[in-house]
Amino acid sequence: MTAPRFPTVAVAGVGLIGGSFVAALRQAGQVGRVLGMGRNPLSLEKAQSLGLIDAIATPQEAARADLIMLAAPVGATGPLLGALAPYLGPNTIITDAGSTKSDVVASARAALGKHIGQFVPGHPIAGAERTGPDAAQAALYQDRTVIxxxxxxxxxxxxxxVRDAWTYCGAHVIDMDADAHDQALAAVSHLPHLLASVFMTHIVRSPDAARRLALAGSGFRDFTRIAAGSPEMWRDIFQSNRSAMLTEIAALRDVLDESERAIRARDTAALQTLLQTAADARHQWEKERRA
Amino acid sequence: MTAPRFPTVAVAGVGLIGGSFVAALRQAGQVGRVLGMGRNPLSLEKAQSLGLIDAIATPQEAARADLIMLAAPVGATGPLLGALAPYLGPNTIITDAGSTKSDVVASARAALGKHIGQFVPGHPIAGAERTGPDAAQAALYQDRTVIxxxxxxxxxxxxxxVRDAWTYCGAHVIDMDADAHDQALAAVSHLPHLLASVFMTHIVRSPDAARRLALAGSGFRDFTRIAAGSPEMWRDIFQSNRSAMLTEIAALRDVLDESERAIRARDTAALQTLLQTAADARHQWEKERRA
Incomplete structure (x- = not known):
């Protein structure tokens, strides 16, 4: 048996994302001891009872790990790094799983100062509609993309x-520019989440919400699944990716207005063109995804 | 072996919806002979080779069936009934599977005149993102709601x-007023479909669509699944349910604007409230659905 690549890994936020990361590293035999830190003692105790972490650690203890994974909502990046910075081991590597990168990097620079080189920003593209340590699973990142x-x-x-750590988890790792990452993710991840939440809020506010919801079927189920995600996490993501989000919302509204005009004007040709564009793109995406 | 309840059933449009209906009736032993009619000869031949229909019929032949199921796009309701009306058997019952009801009933009244009593309007709440006879399956309506x-x-x-026919298919049947049906379905079915299509069209029109789509994950997959549905079918539905759709789009845009204002103003409390409302509603819906 070879020695694990990371003798000690600390994870800040032992929910779906952080818990699955350490579970996968453990399954791969690439971690010795796992420390957990976070704001929620119940969640940490749960993580320990599930065997995701070996011990609950203070920032002072966690800061000496070989690898630290920040898996808390992105808004917590600055405070977390601020707590770790005074004790940071000289060879400790910090990475994160935040869904936005420019803003996270800015927070990290402010908190770490001349130690910024020890922070390698990352983002696993993996579903996060379930939350908490119970949802963690070693297979979460299998065949997923990590940026x-x-x-x-x-x-x-x-x-x-850091690339190797994700590879041990079964993920494919690619490199990108932080701004390009943020704009692309605003489009294909953050905007759909906002729309699903906006839609769900619209439905539940309607006077006959109960009757409407009783008639909802499988299309509704899939369309709204992501609206169940952690409000705190997504609030942070939208705020952190504010500029890209505002650009995306404006562009989306233009297409929504276009569809509304077509329905109002009974312009069936324009409506069909829009729907055909969407259907073709969705079929093509599915095909390439499977290839 | 008892005689089937419906010696002859004719189905206009032998795709997912119509094909699954006759497949389920056949599996239940409640149909003798199945006739198919439609505009697409290839689709009808395919349906026959799959054993969904026993023969391809003219409107004149189909009009004498014990039960006729209209399962073509809702815009075809008037023309289809117009073709059947001159030959309609005195005891023939016609029903439909259209996603809108007020407009379909108006078309039926115009086409059937004094025979309108033979038309029992219906709508199975079942996924329709796959299309064509290949997608038909006897189990499609199992435990689904039919209105x-x-x-x-x-x-x-x-x-x-008609209620019994759907019950043989494994569905739960409820009665509603046509206008209430249309408003409720606009909200929980038609609007999500429009939003998914609008979103997908927005993405594919963006200059770096390919890179964005390459980063799309499981949230995107589920959110956009319904955008792959038949453009022709959905164009008809939006047009047919025009008034309810315009009401829903306007109300949805209000919530979208509210979310945009919160992001722009960095009003994290308002944003979190909106997201929490959505997440709570989605969790509650899932819970009640499972109960």
């Missing part, structure tokens, strides 16, 4: 270590 | 026969 947005200050060795 | 919106002119016996 790293390395900083000029990172060493190749540290970026390599 | 009937009976007319004052219907006989109790005819409504009972």
């Amino acid at each position: 790293l947005t390395p900083l000029p200050e990172n060493t190749m060795a540290d970026v390599r270590a | 009937l919106t009976p007319l004052p002119e219907n006989t109790m016996a005819d409504v009972r026969a």
Whole structure:
């Protein structure tokens, strides 16, 4: 039996994302001891009883780990790094799983100062509609994409270590520019989440919501699934990716207005063109995804 | 072996909805002979080779069936009934599977005149993102809800026969007023479909659509699944349910604007309230659905 790549890993926020990360590393035999830290003692105790973490740690203890994974809502990045910074081990590598990157990097720079090179930003593209340590599973990242947005200050060795960690989890790792990441994710992840939530809020506010909801079928089920995600986490994501979100919302509204005009004007040709464009794109996406 | 309840059933449009209906009736032993009619000869031949229909019929032949199921796009209701009306058997019952009811009933009244009592309007709440006879399956309606919106002119016996047909398919049948049906379905079925299509069209029109789509994950997959539905069918539904759709779009846009204002103003409390409302409603819906 070979020694694990990471003798000690600390995870801040042991929910679906952080818990699955350490579960996968453990399954791969690439971690020795796992420390958990976070704001919620009940959640940490649960994580420990599930065997996701070996011990609950203070920031001072966690800061000496070989690898620290930040898996709390992105708004907590600054405070978390601020708590870790004074005790940070010289060879400790920090990474994160935040859904936005430019804003996270700015927080990290402010909190870490000259130690910013120890922070390798990342983002696993994995479903997050379920939350908490109970939802964690070693297989979550199998065949999923993880995006790293390395900083000029990172060493190749540290970026390599984070890439390897994700590879042990079964993920495919790609590198991107942080801004390009944020705009792309605003489009294909954050905007759908906002729309699903906006739609669900609209429905539940309607006077006969109960009757409407009783008639909802499988299309509704799938369309609204992501609206069940953690409000706190998504509030942070929208805020953190504010500029890209505002661009996306404006562009989406233009197409919504276009569809409304077509329905109002009984312009069936325009309506069909819009629907055909959507259906063709969705079929094509499914096909490429399977390829 | 008892005789089937419906010696001859004719189905206009042998795709997912119509094909599954006759497949389920056949599996239940409640149909003798199944006739198919439609505009697409290839689709009809396919349906015959799959054993969904026993023969391809002219309107004149189909019009003498014991039960006729209209399962073509709702815009075809008037023309279809117009073609059947001159030959309609005196005891033939017609029903439909259209996603809108007020507009369908108006078309039926115009086409059938004094025979309108033979038309029992219906709507099975079942996924329709796959299309064509290949997608048909006897189990599609198992435990699904079917809404009937009976007319004052219907006989109790005819409504009972249509209700029984759906019950043989494994569905739960409820009665509603046509206008209430249309408003409720606009909200929980038609609006999500429009939003998914509008979103997908927005994405594919963006300059870096390919890169964005390559990063789309499971949230995107579920959110956009319904955008793959038949453009022709949904164009007809939106047009047919025009008034309810315009009401729903306006109300949805109000909530979208509210979310945009919150993001723009960095009003995290308002944003969280909106997201919490959505998440709570979605969790509650899932819970009640499972109960």
